[in-house]
Amino acid sequence: MTDPLTTADSAPCVLITGGAQRLGLHCAQRLVEDGYRVMITCRHLRPQWLSAPLPGIEVIEADFSTVAGVQALIDRLDARQIRLRALIHNASAWMADDTCGEAFQQMFAVHMQAPYLLNQAARRWFVPDQPADIIHMTDYVAQRGARHIAYAATKAGLESLTLSFAAALAPQIKVNSIAPSLILFNEDDDAAYRAKALAKSALGIEPGPEVVYQAVRYLLDNPYVTGSCLELNGGRNLR
Numbered sequence: 165m166t167d168p169l170t171t172a173d174s175a176p177c178v179l180i181t182g183g184a185q186r187l188g189l190h191c192a193q194r195l196v197e198d199g200y201r202v203m204i205t206c207r208h209l210r211p212q213w214l215s216a217p218l219p220g221i222e223v224i225e226a227d228f229s230t231v232a233g234v235q236a237l238i239d240r241l242d243a244r245q246i247r248l249r250a251l252i253h254n255a256s257a258w259m260a261d262d263t264c265g266e267a268f269q270q271m272f273a274v275h276m277q278a279p280y281l282l283n284q285a286a287r288r289w290f291v292p293d294q295p296a297d298i299i300h301m302t303d304y305v306a307q308r309g310a311r312h313i314a315y316a317a318t319k320a321g322l323e324s325l326t327l328s329f330a331a332a333l334a335p336q337i338k339v340n341s342i343a344p345s346l347i348l349f350n351e352d353d354d355a356a357y358r359a360k361a362l363a364k365s366a367l368g369i370e371p372g373p374e375v376v377y378q379a380v381r382y383l384l385d386n387p388y389v390t391g392s393c394l395e396l397n398g399g400r401n402l403r
């Protein structure tokens with residue numbers, strides 16, 4: 165079987181890491197609806213895609229737990245001579261703090277190391293003199309700290325990468341972050357957790373993934389924003 169990633173493509177695409185579910189998948193599907201070519205990465209192909217492939221979305225397996233895993237993705241994209249319109253770093257790990265360093269290591273690898281390596285490689289993937297964006301999905305807690313120290317710290321590291329890469333890649337590539345607080349509950353969040361989470365923001369709603377897509381589109385469409393963090397938190401900072 166031919167590897168679809170070994171042939172060069174013409175139309176630039178949007179690459180979303182960790183895009184197989186929830187916010188990443190919603191953005192991928194909305195971008196397809198709006199006429200973009202889209203690729204997503206995931207660690208595991210979903211069994212349901214065998215009977216119902218994702219329309220218009222190419223799926224690439226990639227695991228960012230190690231440098232070798234990130235490099236394998238970079239090599240595949242180089243071999244394909246990929247041309248990018250945008251790179252959205254959406255992949256994220258959530259682990260409770262521990263005392264052995266494993267959680268910190270894993271979240272560092274996904275939230276900071278993988279974007280750091282991919283952004284350096286991405287310089288050669290964007291099309292000269294065409295709109296080009298890198299978007300980092302961070303978190304409300306990145307700028308405020310949180311009970312989950314390693315998670316907040318590694319998301320804060322990603323916010324820092326936004327600033328450094330925005331300076332380094334200007335004027336060709338805009339680099340921004342989106343810092344959400346509650347967007348979408350997990351299925352197993354119980355009623356008490358949901359009520360407590362909703363009460364943290366002034367607007368008090370679970371907005372759903374479309375607000376993330378609206379933020380992504382704002383950053384893609386606006387030519388004068390780089391090195392910024394778009395807060396998406398329903399007024400959580402007001403409480």
Ligand SMILES: NC(=O)c1ccc[n+]([C@@H]2O[C@H](COP(=O)([O-])OP(=O)(O)OC[C@H]3O[C@@H](n4cnc5c(N)ncnc54)[C@H](OP(=O)(O)O)[C@@H]3O)[C@@H](O)[C@H]2O)c1
Nearest residue numbers: 182186187206207208227228229254255256301344347348
């Ligand atoms: N949902 C919210 O309310 C909320 C709030 C604040 C911030 N955010 C941020 O918004 C983004 C999307 O949120 P979400 O809730 O849709 O995320 P999610 O459901 O947790 O999905 C994140 C994806 O990251 C991928 N991933 C995890 N570890 C990985 C690794 N080692 N290598 C490669 N990929 C890995 C997973 O891919 P596989 O499933 O294929 O393993 C997963 O699908 C995340 O960056 C998150 O931190 C979300």
